[in-house]
Amino acid sequence: MAESNTIGTLVAWARQSLDQAGTGNAAQETLWLLAHALGLESHQLASKMEQQVPAEVRARAESLVSRRMAHEPLQYILGSQEFCGLEFHVNSSVLIPRPETELLVQEVVRGGSGLNEDGVLVDVGTGSGCVAITLATILARTRILAMDCSPEALAVAKENAERHGVIDKIDWMEGDLLSPLRETGMAGAVDVIVSNPPYIAEADWTGLQPEVRDFEPQLALIAGQKGTEFHDRLLKDSKQFLVPGGLLVMEIGQGQSAALRQTAAQVGGYTALQVVEDAAGIERVMIARRTE
Numbered sequence: 001m002a003e004s005n006t007i008g009t010l011v012a013w014a015r016q017s018l019d020q021a022g023t024g025n026a027a028q029e030t031l032w033l034l035a036h037a038l039g040l041e042s043h044q045l046a047s048k049m050e051q052q053v054p055a056e057v058r059a060r061a062e063s064l065v066s067r068r069m070a071h072e073p074l075q076y077i078l079g080s081q082e083f084c085g086l087e088f089h090v091n092s093s094v095l096i097p098r099p100e101t102e103l104l105v106q107e108v109v110r111g112g113s114g115l116n117e118d119g120v121l122v123d124v125g126t127g128s129g130c131v132a133i134t135l136a137t138i139l140a141r142t143r144i145l146a147m148d149c150s151p152e153a154l155a156v157a158k159e160n161a162e163r164h165g166v167i168d169k170i171d172w173m174e175g176d177l178l179s180p181l182r183e184t185g186m187a188g189a190v191d192v193i194v195s196n197p198p199y200i201a202e203a204d205w206t207g208l209q210p211e212v213r214d215f216e217p218q219l220a221l222i223a224g225q226k227g228t229e230f231h232d233r234l235l236k237d238s239k240q241f242l243v244p245g246g247l248l249v250m251e252i253g254q255g256q257s258a259a260l261r262q263t264a265a266q267v268g269g270y271t272a273l274q275v276v277e278d279a280a281g282i283e284r285v286m287i288a289r290r291t292e
């Protein structure tokens with residue numbers, strides 16, 4: 001960048017650079033990135049434009065802006081994403097929690113009546129832990145098990161649970177989908193299985209925006225040829241672990257509900273299949289109730 005020693009010149013450079021890189025919302029992102037580099041709140045920048053910036057702070061700011069210019073998601077650069085009113089640490093080992101996934105949490109709280117009295121809930125593919133941890137802060141008496149096949153993701157989730165004071169309320173298990181449950185003697189004992197599984201079809205991968213395709217873990221996003229492979233497995237495997245009347249609550253992708261209704265009918269053992277739309281009117285959550 002041009003010779004620049006004040007916050008004001010740094011702001012002007014960052015905004016122009018982000019504008020040129022086409023990252024979108026350059027003005028707001030400039031404030032967040034520079035406030036982070038300078039150790040300030042973003043609203044404090046306006047009153048400090050004439051302040052000199054030490055060389056090492058300037059280098060740090062330039063490094064953050066360069067990462068964003070390369071389309072790395074802002075959340076990985078800042079290391080944080082808000083979900084259901086809680087801040088979650090994120091890095092490139094975990095999916096950045098999405099606002100639409102808050103619906104999954106709402107539906108579990110609304111539908112999981114058995115959870116109020118010492119119930120058992122399992123979060124499959126916990127990632128950053130956003131779903132399991134939020135639920136642990138709401139459902140005081142529920143036993144929660146959170147599982148993921150990625151040890152790196154589980155490390156992030158545990159860090160987040162520590163941060164929100166629920167580390168001892170959640171059992172963390174590593175393994176493929178529900179397989180960690182096989183050794184727990186929990187057949188027919190789980191009230192709710194909740195999951196936001198990978199659900200992007202392989203063919204759709206190249207069309208994703210660079211922020212997602214080039215930076216978020218493929219393991220968290222890609223399901224297989226159809227996109228519904230993980231939901232199919234969850235519908236098949238959950239039956240043996242759910243109590244009669246227990247719920248399988250899954251996030252689904254746009255246009256996937258019809259195929260999943262078919263799978264549920266083939267697999268059998270569920271009643272009252274329900275699909276809930278998100279704020280954008282997209283079918284987003286599927287709830288399957290284990291037959292009584």
Ligand SMILES: C[S@@+](CC[C@H](N)C(=O)[O-])C[C@H]1O[C@@H](n2cnc3c(N)ncnc32)[C@H](O)[C@@H]1O
Pocket residue numbers: 094095096097098101124125126127128129130131147148149150153175176177196197198199219220221
């Ligand atoms: C879409 S992300 C959801 C993360 C988090 N629950 C959320 O909603 O933000 C899917 C998660 O499933 C995990 N995963 C992928 N394949 C898996 C498998 N076979 N068994 C268990 N977890 C898996 C990924 O590591 C990732 O953390």
